[in-house]
Amino acid sequence: MADSYTIKMPQLSDTMTEGVVVSWEKNIGDKIERGDIVATVETDKAIMDVEVFREGFLSGPQAAVDSTIEVGGAMAFLVASADDVQGADAEAPAGAEDAGSVGKPEIEVAADIDVPEGIAHTIKMPQLSDTMTEGLVVSWEKAVGDKIERGDIVATVETDKAVMDVEVFREGYLSGPITAEDSTIAVGEAMAYLVDNADQVVDTQHSGSGGAAVVEAAASATPAVRKASTPMPAVNSNVTPAPRPDNKQATPYARQLAASLHVNLNTLHGSGPDGVITADDVRHAQPIERPTEIGAQVPAHVMPEIQVPGHGRDMTAMEKAVSHSMSASLTMPTFRVAINAKPGAIIKAAKAQGVSVTVAIAKACAVAMAKHPSINWAYQPVDKIVERDNIDIGMAVSADGGGLVVPVLRHCESRSLEELNESWGDLVGRARKRRLAPEEYANPTFMVSNMGMMGVSYFDAIPTPGTSAILAISAAGPEGMPLTITADHRVVNGAEVGMYLNTLKTAIEQPEDWMGPTGPAIPEGDWDYDVVVIGGGPGGEDCARDLAGHGIKVAMVNDAPFPGGECLWRGCIPSKAWRAAADRVRDRAHDAHLGVMGTNKAKLDWDALEATRRNVLETRGEMALKTDTGVKIDVIQGYALFESDHRIFVDTSTNSDNPHARTPLGDGSDGRHISFGCAVIATGAPPFVPPIPGAAEGVESGGVLTSDTVWGLDGVPKKLAVVGGGAIGVEMAQIFQDFGTKVTLFEAQDRILAEVEPEIAKHLTAILNDDPNLTIMTSTGLSSIKGKPGAMKLGYKDSDGKTHTQTVDYVIMATGKRPLLEPLQLDKAGIETENGVIKADARCRTNVPHIFAVGDVIGGLMLAHTAGQQGRVSAMTILGEDMQYDQDMDSGVIFSRPEAAFVGLSVEQAKAKGIDAVEVKMPMSIDAKAMITNETHGMIKIVADKATQRVIGVHYLADHADTLIGEGVMMVSGKMTLEQVANAIHPHPTQTEMFGEMARRLLSRLRRSKKK
């Protein structure tokens, strides 16, 4: 039988050393496919399938049902062809791997009791946890003589931790000798029997360990499962099996024998598979000298047991388990570290979210462990550390009727608080009744003991082997709640535990960092306003409107007569008025393409354009003010500065002609003090003028214009220099080129539009350079600016380092924006800044819990809709709702021709975040609508996450991208899959059809590459 494959008894758990064949799911001679289940086996814990990952034909010799096979021993064979198949009782094939374990049924019988004839199966005390060595028969659920079906529960037993069902996976009749209820049986010992026929049933009872001696099977099995080389000694089953050895495995029988013979398993070398200690190893070992009388000499390596006068009662299973586990913990070199934490915030937060405080603290432990993972590791004998990612926290619960049970809350690192709370409720209920399954209390990775709820002012706890630390929580006193960790110094050191405790303290004291808002953020107090919003731009206005809409008393302080901020008065809206005029001029050039003649000599009336622009701004400003006051926002004109973290001064003593001065309006002689519960800073960011020699003087003289002052131009300049290739610079440069100005755009970096997808930005640069009046000069820095308005002279170095000069009418300085923080007196409120912006988190909270900051003043994408969204996020957070700003979903449009636009991530950005991203793109030149209107420049790209096939970014270089972006925004924010986009019915003929087409293409590509 050439090339046979041995189907071996698999090792299905760490503690499994052997398994019983429960059933064969395939017959000898059957064709076996990869992945077929050929048999089921019973391990020390459960019934499991045996899968085969090869093809072949099932062949003998085959282990009989009910036979016990050592882990790694042969159960049967797979052969290549049907002709090679051997019968179940055949000889082991030559050349096959050790087939010595193919066994016949092995039945353990108690030697001195009446054993029924025709035993089909021995019902043994199962080992239901790693620490279980014996169990107490609580009840018989079936009576002797009952017909038993596969899967029936015949009894319940009490382990060291819980009351468990004993299931039987065979058919037969329940037969005695049956162990009496309340008797204690060693793991593996017979509790009762199953016989094939009703007339074989024996109706007798015995009291478990009280007398029965367990013997190994007679060596008649062929080949024998356990080949005992030494005659079997009788084992005293009255004795509790020896504890598991520290650094290896031992068979249950070996442990039983070790206890009887007083052999220390830790000193033995295992000769079984993978070094498992067998009964044979025990038989050959030296017995431990046990002290027989008080005062006898105790060897140093054996723990002396202090004799106590009096008559002790037997420990319960649970007491014994605790005793053994705690004695084992004495091998751990532990130390203690303590810290105090104020529990008020987490108690409030847990109540607000309807979860138990215990679960919230467990989650806080896991949150802190993300930063200090070693607290969750464990020492493994010998000289190994188990580094684990799953955080499974064991927390003690008092069982009804006394004793402690420690259910384990699994995966605290990844499951939500709500999920954990639900699991905990279920676990606690069953733990109290001691009805937990082994996997629900086994192997915690960290433990928490809370005696605080009993008013205990201080205690420490003992970690059990398998964990490296336990947290003891005592009752809160004036200093807070003592948190004490007892830790295993082999795994963690004092500094690590100290740092962990500090992180845990923060997680407990500031639960909103990881739990989200824990209720309205407005502190109790007699404030003039619940919330003061400083700044009336998109950020401030959207925030104030949301708050007012929820009945909050809000003041919005703005240093201008009308709201709208930069966006309305100096940014988005005026620039789009100019862009609209430039579009009309530009589009005339395309008229001839469609045969419309005589319109290509467009002429701009500057005054008419400016009149329209001003009218739009003023109308919208008035509309905004009416809406704000209409929704009951107190709009206050003046410049606000902090006096404390609950008070501002609003300077209303205006001494400036410029209503949009962006600096304190007056000298503080007039104004009012306002107290507030919460404040939202939305003061924007004025244009930044870099320290180029002559630039500041140019701003002073009016020869250098910024986005604040360009609106004062009284006509279209002939020659213009734009400094800065960001969105504002690119828009301004092309608008004026369309108006007929000769424009040079200087950009110090090697590309324009840093926030735009690289390929899109590169193509746009080429298209802009094709505009007749526009030159883009990248990698070119200005070295000097001189002159007066109408005659400005620039010195610059090109990319080769050569110096040049250029004369222009004006310079537009578009070199970014920077918040003006100093006049706000942030230090009076203790507000922190970072790199020139106010530090704020995704909920727009500053470091001061009741002060928020939104929009340009916090940096990031300085865009109006970003500010608006952040304004709404801060309002929701103040109201106690859970909302965050996510830049990965944000979008933007650069109003050039064609327009560049983005939403979500580029492939480059996605990869930097560890996402396996893929893109599909389509040029506008193949689109019918684009061909008709001669708007064929550019492309659209869809970026998707390969794993989830969700759209995570859409990027555009296309005319009308300002409208087309809408669908991209919905795809990304709606987390749509490629399939959903592919199946959406897009109307024809529109450019939106391209989205469906691209999604289908990418799906097809992904399908094909997956096949390969």
Ligand SMILES: Cc1cc2nc3c(=O)[nH]c(=O)nc-3n(C[C@H](O)[C@H](O)[C@H](O)COP(=O)(O)OP(=O)(O)OC[C@H]3O[C@@H](n4cnc5c(N)ncnc54)[C@H](O)[C@@H]3O)c2cc1C
């Ligand atoms: C030319 C140009 C074009 C733009 N185009 C677009 C575009 O097309 N799309 C887009 O999304 N974004 C565009 N932006 C950007 C957009 O204008 C800003 O991102 C947006 O206005 C920021 O909103 P904000 O609420 O943070 O601040 P702002 O709009 O700047 O509002 C802040 C307000 O607070 C006031 N203020 C400041 N300090 C105080 C104080 N201490 N007390 C009282 N009031 C104070 C300011 O005067 C101002 O009214 C453009 C910007 C410019 C310059």
